[in-house]
Amino acid sequence: xxxxxxxxxxxxxxxxxxxxxxxxxxxxxxxxxxxxxxxxxxxxxxxxxxxxxxxxxxxxxxxxxxxxxxxxxxxxxxxxxxxxxxxxxxxxxxxxxxxxxxxxxxxxxxxxxxxxxxxxxxxxxxxxxxxxxxxx
Amino acid sequence: xxxxxxxxxxxxxxxxxxxxxxxxxxxxxxxxxxxxxxxxxxxxxxxxxxxxxxxxxxxxxxxxxxxxxxxxxxxxxxxxxxxxxxxxxxxxxxxxxxxxxxxxxxxxxxxxxxxxxxxxxxxxxxxxxxxxxxxx
DNA sequence: TTACTTGCAAAAACTTTGCAGGCGC
DNA sequence: GCGCCTGCAAAGTTTTTGCAAGTAA
Numbered sequence: 001x002x003x004x005x006x007x008x009x010x011x012x013x014x015x016x017x018x019x020x021x022x023x024x025x026x027x028x029x030x031x032x033x034x035x036x037x038x039x040x041x042x043x044x045x046x047x048x049x050x051x052x053x054x055x056x057x058x059x060x061x062x063x064x065x066x067x068x069x070x071x072x073x074x075x076x077x078x079x080x081x082x083x084x085x086x087x088x089x090x091x092x093x094x095x096x097x098x099x100x101x102x103x104x105x106x107x108x109x110x111x112x113x114x115x116x117x118x119x120x121x122x123x124x125x126x127x128x129x130x131x132x133x134x135x136x
Numbered sequence: 137x138x139x140x141x142x143x144x145x146x147x148x149x150x151x152x153x154x155x156x157x158x159x160x161x162x163x164x165x166x167x168x169x170x171x172x173x174x175x176x177x178x179x180x181x182x183x184x185x186x187x188x189x190x191x192x193x194x195x196x197x198x199x200x201x202x203x204x205x206x207x208x209x210x211x212x213x214x215x216x217x218x219x220x221x222x223x224x225x226x227x228x229x230x231x232x233x234x235x236x237x238x239x240x241x242x243x244x245x246x247x248x249x250x251x252x253x254x255x256x257x258x259x260x261x262x263x264x265x266x267x268x269x270x271x272x
Numbered sequence: 273t274t275a276c277t278t279g280c281a282a283a284a285a286c287t288t289t290g291c292a293g294g295c296g297c
Numbered sequence: 298g299c300g301c302c303t304g305c306a307a308a309g310t311t312t313t314t315g316c317a318a319g320t321a322a
Contacts, residue, residue, distance in 0.1 A: 011296050011301065032286085047304040052287065068202075068258055073209035074286080087252050098246050103239050107261065110234050115266035116223050122204055122262070123239075125246060127254035147276060147321050168311085183279040188312065210311080 001063050001078065008061055018043035019054040028093040029067040029075030029086075067095065068124055085122075089129035096129070137199050137214065144197055154179035155190040164229040165203040165211030165222075203231065204260055221258075225265035232265070 001020050006012050022038035032051050039046045055076055058064035065079040077086055077095040086095045107118045137156050142148050158174035168187050175182045191212055194200035201215040213222055213231040222231045243254050
């Protein structure tokens with residue numbers, strides 16, 4: 001992730017490393033406030049504004065994805081690259097990325113029925129992660 | 137939609153009718169501010185707070201769904217009932233509901249790979265509506 | 273009448289912007 | 298050294314809360 005940043009022409013700074021670290025450290029979606037707290041354990045002077053600005057960059061590069069959850073859409077999760085989705089645990093919020101969403105059939109169906117030309121999509125799954133399932 | 141509200145035990149009030157009307161009137165996702173403006177053409181005294189409160193109720197009843205768009209997650213679209221998704225025009229934002237998302241194969245795949253038990257999902261498609269397509 | 277609703281005002285939460293100083297390269 | 302970055306403070310936005318008055322049933 002840091003590498004991708006510098007390859008895209010962004011400086012390798014202490015603040016950005018802290019945010020990236022916080023994102024990778026969290027196995028769950030994290031809000032800007034979460035990331036600030038986590039990031040400060042690495043770089044005490046980190047500011048909230050920088051978290052926002054770094055997230056903006058990472059999101060544009062596709063390295064981070066905003067999650068849509070019931071309690072709001074303000075958490076972010078690392079996304080290895082390009083097209084991918086997340087499956088989120090409704091108990092502990094652990095977010096795991098997955099690829100290979102073969103929903104072409106749905107796209108075709110919807111195109112045919114609605115007349116829209118569909119060119120992208122957003123998919124998110126919710127359920128229980130293995131560990132939370134065990135605890136039930 | 138009004139019927140469903142009263143069946144769920146909520147009063148049939150002028151303010152709620154205005155919000156519901158505004159929601160159905162808009163063929164696109166509408167933000168709380170949009171709904172206030174539209175709703176006021178029906179009930180001039182409508183307040184923003186009531187819009188929020190009504191949306192909350194409608195959302196819980198599954199009559200309205202929050203959309204997840206690039207520019208934020210603060211617009212809502214009417215949803216006839218239960219499980220359904222939207223396909224949204226990236227130009228004019230027209231939102232059309234569709235059912236029949238046969239993504240069971242994806243769910244199974246993800247379950248198998250990640251060990252999560254998946255019990256719900258969120259899917260949204262983006263593209264161009266017939267009318268915007270013609271204008272290109 | 274009685275309880276549910278409403279809208280205002282204010283508070284709180286969240287995000288963006290401006291800018292002087294700091295740091296990567 | 299130059300120009301990108303940062304963090305503070307402040308401004309803007311959006312959403313929530315408290316409460317007295319209003320309205321549906």
